[in-house]
Amino acid sequence: MTEAPSFRHQPPAAPPAPVPGCVACADLARLRTEASRTGDFSRVTDCDVLLRRHPGHGA
Numbered sequence: 001m002t003e004a005p006s007f008r009h010q011p012p013a014a015p016p017a018p019v020p021g022c023v024a025c026a027d028l029a030r031l032r033t034e035a036s037r038t039g040d041f042s043r044v045t046d047c048d049v050l051l052r053r054h055p056g057h058g059a
């Protein structure tokens with residue numbers, strides 16, 4: 001089986017991983033961290049979405 005249990009039950013707070021070497025992803029990850037510190041959760045979600053669907057990664 002190819003199922004990976006760790007991918008099936010991720011906690012809601014699990015952030016998408018920034019792509020190594022991508023400056024835009026690193027920037028988004030930092031913005032998200034700052035937003036979560038200030039309690040700006042709509043911005044956190046925004047950064048999550050952008051990280052997941054960041055164009056140019058072919059995923």
Ligand SMILES: [Zn+2]
Pocket residue numbers: 019022023024025026054057
């Ligand atoms: Zn990226």
